[in-house]
Amino acid sequence: METCVVETTPSAAATTAPMPCPIPARAPRVLTHSAMEAWGRCETEYKLSYEDLITPTAYPAALAIGSAVHAGVEALHKGLSLAEAWVVAAGKMESFAVRARLSLDDAGKADLANTMAWDAAKVRAMLRAWFEQHDATTPTGAGPDDLTFLDRDLDIIETELALEAPLVNPLSGRPSRTFMLAGRVDAVARRRGNGADGYHLVELKTTGEDLNEFVEAMRHSAQPAVYQVLAEAHLGGDLGPCQGTVLDIIRKPTIRGKKDEVPEAFEARALEEYNKDPERFFRREVLPVNAALRREAMVNAWRIADGIRRAERFGYVSKRGPSCRGAYGVCRYRALCWHGDATGYVTKEVAHEELIDEA
Numbered sequence: 001m002e003t004c005v006v007e008t009t010p011s012a013a014a015t016t017a018p019m020p021c022p023i024p025a026r027a028p029r030v031l032t033h034s035a036m037e038a039w040g041r042c043e044t045e046y047k048l049s050y051e052d053l054i055t056p057t058a059y060p061a062a063l064a065i066g067s068a069v070h071a072g073v074e075a076l077h078k079g080l081s082l083a084e085a086w087v088v089a090a091g092k093m094e095s096f097a098v099r100a101r102l103s104l105d106d107a108g109k110a111d112l113a114n115t116m117a118w119d120a121a122k123v124r125a126m127l128r129a130w131f132e133q134h135d136a137t138t139p140t141g142a143g144p145d146d147l148t149f150l151d152r153d154l155d156i157i158e159t160e161l162a163l164e165a166p167l168v169n170p171l172s173g174r175p176s177r178t179f180m181l182a183g184r185v186d187a188v189a190r191r192r193g194n195g196a197d198g199y200h201l202v203e204l205k206t207t208g209e210d211l212n213e214f215v216e217a218m219r220h221s222a223q224p225a226v227y228q229v230l231a232e233a234h235l236g237g238d239l240g241p242c243q244g245t246v247l248d249i250i251r252k253p254t255i256r257g258k259k260d261e262v263p264e265a266f267e268a269r270a271l272e273e274y275n276k277d278p279e280r281f282f283r284r285e286v287l288p289v290n291a292a293l294r295r296e297a298m299v300n301a302w303r304i305a306d307g308i309r310r311a312e313r314f315g316y317v318s319k320r321g322p323s324c325r326g327a328y329g330v331c332r333y334r335a336l337c338w339h340g341d342a343t344g345y346v347t348k349e350v351a352h353e354e355l356i357d358e359a
Contacts, residue, residue: 028166028167028176028177028178028179028180029178029179029180030164030179030180030181030182030351030352030355031167031179031180031181031182031301031304031305032181032182032183032352032354032355033183033222033223033226033227034352034354035049035050035351035352036222036300036301036304038050039304039307039308040304041320041323041326041331042318042319042320042323042324042331043307043311043317043318043319043320044317044318044319044320044333044337045323045331045333045337046308046317047311047317048333048336048337049333049351050351050352051351053347053348053349053350053351054333054336054345054346054347054348055099055345055346055347055348056332056333056344056345057099057100057102057103057344057345057346058100058103058332058344059096059097059100059112059115059116060096060332061115061119062208063096064092064093064096064097064116064119065093065119065122065123065126065206065252066206067092067093067096068089068090068092068093068119068120068123069089069123069126069127069130069204069206069250070092070186070204070206071088071089071091071092072085072086072088072089072092072123072127073085073127073130073186073204073248074088074159074160074186074187075088075089076127076131076148076149077149077151077156077159077187078159079148079149080148081145081146081147081148082127082128082131082145082146082147082149083145083146085127086123086124086127086145089123089124089127090120090123093116093119093120093123097112097116099346100112102346103343103344117263118257118263118266120263121263121264121266121267121270122252122253122266122267122270124267125253125267125270125271125274126206126250126252126253126270128271129250129270129271129274129275129278129281129282130250130282131149132275133274133278133282134149134151134152134153134248134282134284135147135149135150135151135152136150136151136152137150151189151192152192153191153192153246153284154187154189154190154191154192154200154202154246155189155190155191155192156187156188156189156202157187157188157189157190157199157239158187158188159186159187159188160184160185160186160187161184161185161187161188161234162182162183162184162355162357163182163183163184163185163227163230163231163233163234164180164181164182164183164230164233164234165180165181165182165229165230165232165233165234166180166181166233167179167180167181167301167302167305168298168302169302170295170298170299170302176302176305178305178309179305179308181226181229181230181301182230182352182355183226183227183230183355184354184355185201185202185203185227185230185231186201186202186203186204186248187201187202187204188200188201188202188231188235188239189201189202189246191243191246191286194243196243197240197241198239198240198241198242198243199231199235199239199240199241199242199243200242200243200244200245200246200286201224201227201228201231201242201244201245201246202245202246202248203223203224203227203245203246203247203248204248204249204250205218205247205248205249205250206249206250206251206252207249207250207251207252208251208252208254209251211249211251211280211281211283214249214251215247215249215283215285218247218285218287219287220293222293222296222297222300222301224244224245224247224287224293225290225293225294225296225297225298226297226298226301227245228242228244228245228289228294229294229297229298242289243288243289244286244287244288244289245286245287246284246285246286246287247283247284247285247286247287248284249282249283249284249285250281250282251280251281251282253270253273253274254273255269255270255273319337324337324338
């Protein structure tokens with residue numbers, strides 16, 4: 001056994017025995033909402049992504065568009081102009097393309113460039129329409145690109161705030177020694193004219209679904225509750241109590257590209273669609289703090305953490321067949337999972353890339 005060197009005085013030297021060195025405590029592993037969703041879909045998907053750190057190189061169009069819009073909105077909240085926000089959004093899309101190009105030949109890279117041109121048109125239309133919908137100084141349909149943004153509803157305190165908190169056993173109240181909760185909230189804000197103390201979390205969501213259906217699904221989602229718990233633990237009482245979560249939802253354009261149409265023409269048509277009926281495409285819905293849903297979310301988080309620990313002890317994770325082809329298409333890990341084909345996969349540096357501070 002390794003022993004610690006104990007300094008003693010001459011009188012104590014004869015009676016002081018070697019003491020075992022304390023074993024350093026292992027730092028808790030991170031459990032995010034995204035990781036919990038992955039485990040819920042398929043245990044194998046979770047293991048490949050968050051334990052083995054394997055990620056597909058294929059360009060994820062929906063994720064790239066959503067991430068680009070997030071980055072652009074964050075830039076607007078930080079005081080950049082619309083033109084500058086477009087540059088930030090384009091940089092975010094390019095970060096997905098860099099990985100995708102690793103497994104593409106010249107023809108594949110050309111196809112990717114074409115896909116990204118159309119995706120960029122969608123992102124520009126979404127950002128401009130969102131700007132015009134929520135800006136307090138610019139009439140709808142107006143606004144040159146060099147204008148900066150002032151939110152008509154929200155006084156933004158912080159954007160892209162990384163949060164962490166202990167994962168607590170809902171029965172004993174003791175924190176887990178294996179896992180901790182973490183996440184990154186899109187913004188912390190006060191609602192203008194709300195008249196109440198405290199703050200709201202803001203979650204920007206992009207979707208292709210009908211807004212009513214999307215909001216109803218989010219009412220039952222664990223994510224707002226998990227982030228509220230994280231915020232209260234991380235912020236304490238500095239800003240007052242957490243009053244709830246503002247869902248800031250943008251629906252993607254529902255039109256399709258026409259034959260021989262260029263991305264710029266599609267962007268113009270998408271803006272016309274947004275301006276014609278903005279209520280179909282934009283919604284800000286407040287989800288108040290719900291104690292029952294919060295407890296349910298924490299119980300579920302503990303059960304998932306316990307499931308991960310048990311799987312590790314048994315050395316086995318299951319495969320959930322229905323998730324191989326889910327609501328959003330074929331699982332991106334299917335080739336590796338089904339056939340052991342590692343083509344088109346690389347190792348990522350960190351498990352939870354969404355927590356990386358890109359500032």
